[in-house]
Amino acid sequence: MSAISDIVNAVNSGASSVRTQVEAALARAKSAQQYHALLALTETRALERADEMDERRARGENLGTLAGVPFVVKDNYLAFGAPTTAAAKILENFNAPIQATVVERLEAEGAICIGKANLDAFAHGGSTENSAYGVTYNAHDRTKVAGGSSGGSAVVTALDVVPFALGSDTGGSIRQPASFNGVYGIKPTYGFTSRYGVVAMASSTDVMGCFAKSAGDVELIMKIIAGRDEKDMTTLPDYFVVQEESDPPLKIGLIRETMTDDVDPEVRSITEEYVERLTKAGHTVEEVSMPLAPLALAMYYIIVPAEVSSNLARYDGVRYGRRAEGVKTLAELYGRSRDEGFMTENKRRIMIGSYVLSSGFFDAYYLQAQKARTLLINQFNELFSQYDLLLTPTAPTPAFGVGDNVDDPVKMYLSDVMTVPASLAGIPALNIPAGVSHGGLPVGVQVIAPMREDAKLLAFAKAMEARS
């Protein structure tokens, strides 16, 4: 099953035009408005590109491996056709002067961006409720959250508005909403995908990835977006080489610390059912221990706010973005523009970052967290010396109710508890839809692979998908 190949084949065979595909996607986006997954449609530009591509095809030109495939980007990607807001007031009228490398690569292969998806402002959050432009609702139940921070991208994928959507993942922002909406979502190896032209959050863990309905479609997109980019010096050479077949049996470790009584019983039972499916497929699954996994969230909420406070220092109301009115001095301009332009969660993270980096606290918090990170990575390395892949639930619960956690930041942070370890280690992890709760909400499992083993991870997921 490949929604992407269906479109490409229809366009290339002449059974459909690019314009037809783009118009249909725009119509689906409009009929899904009640989910508030999109902040803007890039309709004019998308239709212009569609017509131009149809003309090129009429002249016999090859349109690329994603000919006529519509997609959506999270609104922290700089992309033409609509403002890039990062779901924050401080960027409300920001028209990107350049496009993200990942967007450029997809467009070069004939894909067409039709809209920009809602997120927690600056990607700070786990529910897409921290947006300055309103909440996004879960694709399966509009009383539940979409998850986050890439909630809008997950929802449009789940609703089949587009066959794939881009997100960013700093601590789980692709995997957790993928779990909540029942789609695949990959966080690649750190440095596999370029961050150039995406609003920076925490530079030591930020990665760009995608959502799709099948593992094969995720692989197709990864093949295009992964690889070295001169404009992002942290990118790695092109390690992403598609593996046609997974070679079972693999040895898979189920991390015991992610299956405790704190985890929703339905999530645990769906994870256990997935373990049975793995066993039936010939894989070996054993329970393993990762004692530092429960401490990873504390590490994360030191390291990431530190980097956030630095990355968000650039939003000052001077060179671009929204400026506070009626200010008399430069200091007032900075202070008021930032107070009015950021959401509460942005301010919490910036201030925690200022705290853990400040003189007198640096060693106790930031340095301690970076040392703990080394120990966490060592535990991953030890496990990967014995196991090919690691398995956890993707989130401790199915999607929670809209409004349930908004007043309790620590409770909100706990929804990232399963996903942050792989982020701190920089290793690839994939959400695989695994089941549905009695309340009708999707539940996913997270499969984690060693560094640079993204292609092997997807080959495994494809093989498992083919069996179901």
Add this chain to the structure above:
Amino acid sequence: MSTITTDDVRHLAQLSNLQLTDEEIAHLQIDLGNILAYIDQLNALDTSGVEPTYQVTGLENVWRSDEVQTSDATRDVLLALAPEAVGNSVKVPQVL
């Protein structure tokens, strides 16, 4: 160690260039206190003799050629993004 006073919140706001309202300061005092209480659990971990990790993939000294490259982001395009610009400059209120 993580008791946060309103003065601490004001100091952090100043370090962070945020001009908060009194109401925000009251809320943030509670939120920041709770967050710090949570992350304080890391203090119990023994990390003596452990090197910190600042970079996970081991890349170092990535070079590119030192050549001027063209970009769509020209001076005019960038100046047009500024809330206030005069000539080739971005305009701001008085500094002091």
